Amino acid sequence: MKIINKTNWNTNDLRKIIIKALNEDDRIEGKFTRRNKLEITIKHSKGYPSWVVDSYKRNGKELAPRQRYSGCAYLNGNRMRLCVPREAFIVSQFVRLFTHEMSHIRGIRSHRLIGDVDSKDLEWTRNYSVGLEKTNVKPKVDLQIKRYEHVLAALEIKKTQLKRLQNQIKKWTQKKNYYENILLANGKLKEDKKIDVWDKIYH
């Protein structure tokens, strides 16, 4: 049996219920022999048509969530599609739908013949529930914060570079002063030629 779950409902919870429902149905209808070939696709049913939503909005009325369980199956086939609501999950309704589609798969076409599932046969569904699938959605990174952090990092690098340059300038200025003192003392350099351009940076 293959379950293709396209909803936000937990796949394991759905599988447990489907297996139990099929066991119960087998008990009543006889063993379904193609169980391993069964392919069940579960989707979200559509919400209200947009004109209904708009009309409610216009009148300021609140719209109750649409509890729509619908499905289709191949007569005598192996595939069925079950549509379930997005907002809430009622296990008994889901099993009612699944059992109905199983009747088509078992070869019954007529809805009159299929009839409705006896509520007594659905009592077991009270012990079952379906949770939401845990999604590993990464928290959304604030783009402005990310860019600000990038600016901070860039600024830190520039500050380090400036400090390194300032140290180098200090060192070369000391050397300049050393040579100027010697050259002035031995007359090779005249006082007015003393260059102190770097000092401007420091004072």
Ligand SMILES: [Zn+2]
């Ligand atoms: Zn039907």
